[in-house]
Amino acid sequence: MAGRAHPRPSGGLENEVVACLAAADRPLTAAQVQAELGDDLAYTTVLTTLRRLYEKQALTRVPRGRAYAYQLVGNLSETQAGLTARQMQKLLDAGTDRARVLSQFIGTLDEDSERILRDLLARHPGPDQTSPASDAQEQRPQ
Incomplete structure (x- = not known):
């Protein structure tokens, strides 16, 4: 990065690589990605x-x-969402008070994001809940 005027933000290179691969019509090698990025990046x-x-x-x-x-x-959107979710989980796991971290996070959400979160939570069973399919399997006579 010696030739760069501004350093990349955290995760910036990952984002550039993901965008490069999304734009490609075929799998790319590291050398091809390096050439596509057109940067002074080391192989x-x-x-x-x-x-x-x-x-x-x-x-x-x-x-x-x-x-x-x-x-x-997957596609670019799915990949970016998965990487963001992974980073969010990593940050949440690093905290000492999950309830406080989640409470602070929820407090920053706008109405639309809060509605989306409520809808998602309503659709996904939590770790202590089971799906109807698993309930049926557990109640099956042996």
Whole structure:
């Protein structure tokens, strides 16, 4: 990054790599991603970013010669949402008082976001709840 006037924000390179792969019509190797980004990035930096995205299950990879070619698991929107959710969970797990963190977060939501959150919570059973399908399996005579 010596030649960069401004450093990337946290997660900026991941976002650039994800956008590059979303724009591609085929899986790309690290060298191809590096060339597409048109930046002074080191090959190892691009390779590390691709590996981390793969480990986060945002990418799939297929062997291509002695390298791997990478592509998004879903579309751009799904991938970005998954990465954001993963980061939110990581930050939540780092906190010492989950209730306070969640309360502060909810307090910052606008009405539309709060409505979306309420709708999502109503549709998804919590960890202590079971779905009707699992209830039926548990009650099956043996």
